[in-house]
Amino acid sequence: MKEKVISIKGVSFQYPDQEAFALRNVSFDVYKGEWLAIVGHNGSGKSTLAKMLNGLHYPSEGTVSIGGYALIEENVWLIREKLGMVFQNPDNQFVGTTVQDDVAFGLENNGVEHSAMQERVFASLEKVGMTAFLNQEPHHLSGGQKQRVAIAGVIALRPDIVLLDEATSMLDPLGREEVIxxxxxxxxxxxxxxxxxxxxLEEASRADRVIVLNEGMLYTEGTPERIFQLDRELLNLGLGVPFAVQMSQLLTDAGLQLSRRHFNEEELVKDLWTLNFEK
Ligand SMILES: Nc1ncnc2c1ncn2[C@@H]1O[C@H](COP(=O)(O)OP(=O)(O)OP(=O)(O)O)[C@@H](O)[C@H]1O
Known part of the structure; x- marks a missing residue:
């Protein structure tokens, strides 16, 4: 059986000054080793949920368990060791004057010994392909590179789960691809x-599973393939199906034998080149 790393049961949340609930009876689990995307239109409750998983909000009703710890005030620091966050704005995430200092910051705070720290900084930067930039000033990097350094800073602390909160939304297409x-x-x-x-939704298409939030409620969940079949329903929720998905559908409807339904333009173009080449 798949191991649960997060369990959210019947969670509702209301901001003190608001009449409406920002989250309403939300329940779902997250499994070890999966990539789960949570999508939704503005105001659907995504940020509220992200803040809750980082221990900044507590449920008004229901329960949350992260890495085996119940989400209550006493457990917040233990939970933050299990779940690391990468935020939206790459420029707001740096504290070090060089890339390596920046990645080392969290380790220093955790009292990791110097030689172990150097190893972990290097290993983390290696995992995100940024060792060539060890001594660079973070502010001179591209947006995608900055987010990769931010990810290195998070994984250096060896969390089990990483939560990316709109971490690619301020990046250009190349930077987004790099981070994804x-x-x-x-x-x-x-x-x-x-x-x-x-x-x-193009980013969500890379995930193993997608949860759609709408007006604070869990609207539906499934594989990206299943979610994209909702097509018009997604449009009604203010979520557009990616261009490549729509185009793949139209081409298939027109009788073209694509190898599969494509989620991004690059794959679709490659497939179309192959079709053309084989004629
Ligand atoms: N600090 C706050 N105080 C009061 N109400 C809030 C606060 N933050 C969010 N809300 C309300 O909670 C609801 C959910 O907002 P939330 O920011 O979680 O949605 P979201 O899906 O992240 O939206 P976006 O994509 O625009 O960031 C909205 O109705 C919003 O107005």
Whole structure:
């Protein structure tokens, strides 16, 4: 049986000054080693949920358990060791003057001994492909590189789960691709459990499973393939199906034998080239 690393049961949350609940009776589990994407339109409750998983909000009703710890005030620091966060703005995440100092910061705070620290900094930067930038100033890096350093800083602390809260939304397409590929490698090679909170369905298409939130409620969940079949329903929720998915469908409807339904334009273009070449 798959091992649960997060369990959310009947969770509701209300901000003190608001009449409506930001989360309403939300229940789901997260399994070890999976990549779960949580998508939803503005105001659907994504940030509220992310803050809750980081111990900044507690449920008004229901229970949350993360890495075996119940989400209550006494456990917050233990939970933050289990679950690391990468935030939206790459420029707000740096504390060190060089890339390696920055990645070392969390380890220093945890009292990791110097030689072990150097090893862990290097290993983490290696995992995100950033060792060539060890002595660079973080502010001189591209957006995608900054987010990869931020990810290195998080994985250096060896969490079981990494939560990316709109971590690619301020990046250009190249930077986004760079970060998504890094996350996929960490997920596949290191067995890291990933939760990515995003409004970008193309990013969500890379996940193993997608949860759709709407008006604070869990609307549906399933594989990206299943979610994209909802097509018009997603549009009604303010979520657009990625262009490559729509195009794949139209081409298949028109009789073209694509190898599969594509989620991103690059794969679709490759497939179309192959079809053309084989004629
Ligand atoms: N600090 C706050 N105080 C009061 N209400 C809030 C606060 N933060 C969010 N809300 C309300 O809670 C609901 C859910 O908001 P939340 O920010 O979690 O959604 P979201 O899906 O992350 O939206 P976005 O994509 O715009 O960030 C909204 O109705 C919002 O107005």
């Amino acid at each position: 590929n890094t996350v996929r490698e960490l997920n596949e090679n290191e067995g890291l459990t990933v939760i990515s909170i995003t409004h970008d």
